[in-house]
Amino acid sequence: MDKNLIQRDDFLKDVLVILVETFEGSPEGEGSAYLDRGVGIFATLEKLSAEEVSRYSGATTIAAHTEHAKFYLDRICELMNGNAEKINWEQSWLIETVNETEWNHLREGMRKSYENVLHCFAGIEIWNQEN
Template sequence: MLRESFKVLLKETFDGPGGNGSWYTESKPGSGIFGTLEKVSAEEASILVQGTTIAAHIDHTRYYLWVANAFMKGDKPELDWSESWKISTVDESTWSRFKVELQNVYTTLLENINSFTSFDEQTLNGILGALAHSAYHLGAIRQMTKTIKVPSQT
């Protein structure tokens, strides 16, 4: 049951809510990270908002999930968190690559969750940390999109 709860909430964070409402995101399609990013161009992802960019948030989230996956496999990579915030501007090619890489580490996280036969404290903290951390960045990114998007005139 715990495994399925983790997956439901991670999927809501990244893929958006399922068909019957949501646990904490907006209850409409496109409310997860991937749906939000579909509406953001490389140029928009590179606009500075309160000292950072959407591109930086995505690269940092990707790095965080990579670290979480490594620790869950028992690896202990050398970490440089400041590196995960150095990207601020992206071109279309880099922006597309960031989104694919984020999808890949997210998919790996779901696979890792499926592979565990039991959850020790480090694994539970890693999964809950990845969920909370990603949800935080989803909220930040969704707020940033309100700043960078000009409402359409109809």
């Protein structure tokens, strides 16, 4: 067996546990990698209005961070599929404020990007140093 190969099923299981817990929250009654059990990014974002996520509280807004996270998720799949083009990270910070319609669209887009990442990870048959 090639020492550079990673056991696919073990790796995939571990990655998916962390991804699901990060975005969807930890399963009821189970331990958590995070301090606050059961709370994931999606549940946290659902509680916030467009007005709240458009307020500046430091360097940037929650809306901007949400777009940045979505942008990052999209790039993960591109990189895993062999796209080696340079990433323009400035594009990930273009959204700063949103109205309710835009906020709903951004949350839906982030969920789709997350689901796409799950599919990308599940679709890799051999994990090695290339991916």
